[in-house]
Amino acid sequence: MTSNLQAIVQNTKRSAQSVAHLSTAGKNHALATIAQTLEQHIPRILAANQQDVEQAYRDQLPAPLINRLKLDEKKVKGMIEGVRSVASLPDPVGVRQIQRELTPGLILERITVPLGVLGVIFEARPDAVTQIASLAIKSGNGAILKGGKEALHSCTVLVELIQSALQATEVSPHTIELVTTRGEVLEMLNLENDIDLIIPRGSNEFVRFIQSHTKIPVLGHADGLCHLYIDGEADLAMAVAVTIDSKTQYPAACNAIETLLVHSAIAKDFLSQCLPQLEAKEVEVRGCDRTRDLFPHLKPATEEDWRTEYCALILAVKIVDSLEEAITHINTYGSRHTEAIVTSNPDHARQFQQGVDAAGVYHNCSTRFADGFRYGFGAEVGISTQKLPPRGPVGLEGLVTYRYYLTGNGHTVAATQSFTHRDL
Amino acid sequence: MTSNLQAIVQNTKRSAQSVAHLSTAGKNHALATIAQTLEQHIPRILAANQQDVEQAYRDQLPAPLINRLKLDEKKVKGMIEGVRSVASLPDPVGVRQIQRELTPGLILERITVPLGVLGVIFEARPDAVTQIASLAIKSGNGAILKGGKEALHSCTVLVELIQSALQATEVSPHTIELVTTRGEVLEMLNLENDIDLIIPRGSNEFVRFIQSHTKIPVLGHADGLCHLYIDGEADLAMAVAVTIDSKTQYPAACNAIETLLVHSAIAKDFLSQCLPQLEAKEVEVRGCDRTRDLFPHLKPATEEDWRTEYCALILAVKIVDSLEEAITHINTYGSRHTEAIVTSNPDHARQFQQGVDAAGVYHNCSTRFADGFRYGFGAEVGISTQKLPPRGPVGLEGLVTYRYYLTGNGHTVAATQSFTHRDL
Numbered sequence: 065m066t067s068n069l070q071a072i073v074q075n076t077k078r079s080a081q082s083v084a085h086l087s088t089a090g091k092n093h094a095l096a097t098i099a100q101t102l103e104q105h106i107p108r109i110l111a112a113n114q115q116d117v118e119q120a121y122r123d124q125l126p127a128p129l130i131n132r133l134k135l136d137e138k139k140v141k142g143m144i145e146g147v148r149s150v151a152s153l154p155d156p157v158g159v160r161q162i163q164r165e166l167t168p169g170l171i172l173e174r175i176t177v178p179l180g181v182l183g184v185i186f187e188a189r190p191d192a193v194t195q196i197a198s199l200a201i202k203s204g205n206g207a208i209l210k211g212g213k214e215a216l217h218s219c220t221v222l223v224e225l226i227q228s229a230l231q232a233t234e235v236s237p238h239t240i241e242l243v244t245t246r247g248e249v250l251e252m253l254n255l256e257n258d259i260d261l262i263i264p265r266g267s268n269e270f271v272r273f274i275q276s277h278t279k280i281p282v283l284g285h286a287d288g289l290c291h292l293y294i295d296g297e298a299d300l301a302m303a304v305a306v307t308i309d310s311k312t313q314y315p316a317a318c319n320a321i322e323t324l325l326v327h328s329a330i331a332k333d334f335l336s337q338c339l340p341q342l343e344a345k346e347v348e349v350r351g352c353d354r355t356r357d358l359f360p361h362l363k364p365a366t367e368e369d370w371r372t373e374y375c376a377l378i379l380a381v382k383i384v385d386s387l388e389e390a391i392t393h394i395n396t397y398g399s400r401h402t403e404a405i406v407t408s409n410p411d412h413a414r415q416f417q418q419g420v421d422a423a424g425v426y427h428n429c430s431t432r433f434a435d436g437f438r439y440g441f442g443a444e445v446g447i448s449t450q451k452l453p454p455r456g457p458v459g460l461e462g463l464v465t466y467r468y469y470l471t472g473n474g475h476t477v478a479a480t481q482s483f484t485h486r487d488l
Numbered sequence: 489m490t491s492n493l494q495a496i497v498q499n500t501k502r503s504a505q506s507v508a509h510l511s512t513a514g515k516n517h518a519l520a521t522i523a524q525t526l527e528q529h530i531p532r533i534l535a536a537n538q539q540d541v542e543q544a545y546r547d548q549l550p551a552p553l554i555n556r557l558k559l560d561e562k563k564v565k566g567m568i569e570g571v572r573s574v575a576s577l578p579d580p581v582g583v584r585q586i587q588r589e590l591t592p593g594l595i596l597e598r599i600t601v602p603l604g605v606l607g608v609i610f611e612a613r614p615d616a617v618t619q620i621a622s623l624a625i626k627s628g629n630g631a632i633l634k635g636g637k638e639a640l641h642s643c644t645v646l647v648e649l650i651q652s653a654l655q656a657t658e659v660s661p662h663t664i665e666l667v668t669t670r671g672e673v674l675e676m677l678n679l680e681n682d683i684d685l686i687i688p689r690g691s692n693e694f695v696r697f698i699q700s701h702t703k704i705p706v707l708g709h710a711d712g713l714c715h716l717y718i719d720g721e722a723d724l725a726m727a728v729a730v731t732i733d734s735k736t737q738y739p740a741a742c743n744a745i746e747t748l749l750v751h752s753a754i755a756k757d758f759l760s761q762c763l764p765q766l767e768a769k770e771v772e773v774r775g776c777d778r779t780r781d782l783f784p785h786l787k788p789a790t791e792e793d794w795r796t797e798y799c800a801l802i803l804a805v806k807i808v809d810s811l812e813e814a815i816t817h818i819n820t821y822g823s824r825h826t827e828a829i830v831t832s833n834p835d836h837a838r839q840f841q842q843g844v845d846a847a848g849v850y851h852n853c854s855t856r857f858a859d860g861f862r863y864g865f866g867a868e869v870g871i872s873t874q875k876l877p878p879r880g881p882v883g884l885e886g887l888v889t890y891r892y893y894l895t896g897n898g899h900t901v902a903a904t905q906s907f908t909h910r911d912l
Binding site: 305439 | 509604684685733830877890897901
């Protein structure tokens with residue numbers, strides 16, 4: 065039996081096959097048209113969003129979720145600006161990565177191609193619709209969007225506007241489709257022959273659920289349990305500044321730190337300077353036994369704290385006696401996202417960068433830099449904490465794969481005496 | 489409870505952490521020492537192998553399996569040559585892929601690093617031991633090898649010799665470990681926190697079993713169901729030569745073709761030339777109804793044939809009326825491995841290369857070229873038919889990942905006004 069979802073996905077798959085070969089100009093024109101159409105319908109977008117927000121208050125949804133759900137004119141204009149900025153990014157499709165003569169007349173090329181169909185599952189945030197739709201089109205992919213029911217009206221209007229904009233372009237409106245009923249998440253996760261990549265946007269539990277219920281590759285991460293280690297040979301003023309930024313600049317972000325490791329040699333001096341500043345920023349500090357021996361007013365940190373991503377103004381502090389102890393703690397409890405050391409000793413920095421297994425290993429700077437835009441990728445599709453590439457912040461390159469094209473003139477293996485392997 | 493396997497894996501993981509940072513010279517010296525030690529003990533290797541082969545005859549194992557199992561002096565010397573040739577490959581570790589100033593004084597680098605621990609599960613072939621051990625060492629990884637029980641004596645001696653050779657080098661002998669009891673395959677497949685990549689070597693069923701029983705990434709492919717399409721505008725002599733090579737040059741290989749698609753306009757002419765040559769090579773040809781209308785002596789091909797990787801001298805033939813029909817057939821039944829077209833029309837070649845979704849899409853050459861050595865990668869770790877990179881033949885680059893290193897001087901996000909994103 066072909067369900068409604070399967071029919072939609074097949075349709076998007078076919079549409080994506082034609083977007084895959086579209087020129088950069090054709091794709092950018094489609095994005096410009098989408099931006100223009102959205103701009104002409106800002107009141108309609110805000111009205112639909114208002115319906116969702118009112119329903120969310122009636123349903124007494126949590127305040128942070130309502131904040132993410134709520135759009136205003138400034139936010140919508142930012143979304144439209146985002147569509148235009150994707151148009152300005154380099155086209156990730158058609159990049160020749162290898163061009164090599166294998167033997168005279170037999171030429172191997174490796175060329176980037178789109179993945180096919182992206183499955184995007186997100187909670188609350190209607191801005192994910194325009195962001196993913198524009199990234200999908202720019203990378204020559206189709207996208208099936210599944211938004212949370214709390215954003216139903218907002219997402220529906222946004223996708224309607226995108227599809228109506230695409231009518232006048234070379235990109236088929238079916239390239240971007242929204243599915244809205246509840247059962248469809250699990251059904252999507254089972255379509256491993258038709259959906260090539262799942263991109264989840266939501267809470268840690270949400271991402272973890274998706275990762276464990278699909279055979280489709282998932283781009284993203286469940287946990288962002290990041291550490292900062294203050295070495296025994298650190299510039300303490302720098303250490304304080306990096307600690308404050310890593311914890312408080314945006315505590316709900318995945319790249320904010322949860323645990324601060326401090327070398328025992330400088331623990332008293334450093335924490336005497338740092339704790340008042342953390343407390344001034346309303347950070348709740350929880351200390352290990354040795355930290356509390358020095359600062360008895362702190363709440364105790366337990367084993368559970370080392371495993372917890374607070375996503376809030378809470379920081380666990382542990383005193384360690386060596387760089388090795390810090391590395392072992394991080395490799396035991398970290399989520400392989402982003403880890404940092406503050407030290408004036410370059411050997412210690414090198415040992416830390418070699419010993420810590422994470423997508424990002426930083427020296428004398430804030431963990432908050434872990435971000436596709438800050439890395440200069442122009443866009444961020446997600447941050448991956450898996451070990452295999454793509455790892456860390458992933459830009460548009462995460463939405464393409466490659467094919468090998470081999471072109472000959474009747475070449476056979478039996479008749480090939482030797483290989484030249486000459487890069488052209 | 490820590491099992492024996494878990495203790496072994498932990499030990500290999502620790503050893504791998506030190507190989508990860510070894511110099512290229514240190515790794516190459518270890519490989520040279522292994523080659524020398526194996527050379528000094530060829531009679532011992534052959535004697536152990538003789539035990540396995542005798543047992544295999546007693547157990548009446550299938551002849552092809554015994555062939556893969558059996559070593560002779562020439563084969564062992566080839567294995568030793570293989571170890572030396574891995575030493576001569578470029579070091580895949582420590583390659584700087586990105587070096588970029590994000591803002592003055594804040595430098596982002598992306599550097600390749602080893603994966604960690606490889607889990608290699610193989611049937612029969614003892615030559616997999618030396619090949620994987622040398623690739624693992626060169627790429628800075630540890631490897632847990634699990635060979636089939638039919639190769640027990642051969643694998644045990646090979647790993648003993650490798651470990652004794654490593655005693656005199658900077659690489660810990662525990663970097664390469666053999667596990668031999670039967671239950672350990674499933675146990676290995678569950679160690680997703682300690683084993684970073686599974687490399688299976690064996691039959692399609694064997695690989696499929698492994699893929700469906702682990703959360704660890706698997707490098708390889710179950711099926712190699714490849715097609716050759718002879719276009720209506722093909723040079724028929726070239727088409728015959730490419731067909732014969734693609735089918736008969738090594739029919740058990742994954743990149744040999746199973747189905748030949750022929751455009752109706754040239755079907756009679758082409759098959760009249762090709763069938764006698766296929767039959768002279770003892771290929772059993774099975775035809776679709778239209779093929780059998782022209783050549784009634786052929787056996788019939790059924791739907792089942794389109795789905796079958798024969799790995800033998802059998803070829804299914806189907807007549808199609810268009811390039812589109814050929815592409816649809818390939819995208820329906822193919823395994824995304826390697827697909828080829830013979831045509832003199834460059835537009836048809838381009839349409840085929842754009843429309844067929846496979847790791848390799850070839851024009852006017854044999855599918856048998858799909859191979860890491862032939863592509864110039866120096867070694868082949870496996871051929872991947874998954875859609876995401878690495879795809880197709882994978883060399884040493886498939887055994888490394890990367891980390892982002894960010895180095896600053898106390899940089900915080902709060903104090904960063906703008907980004908320069910200047911590649912250095």
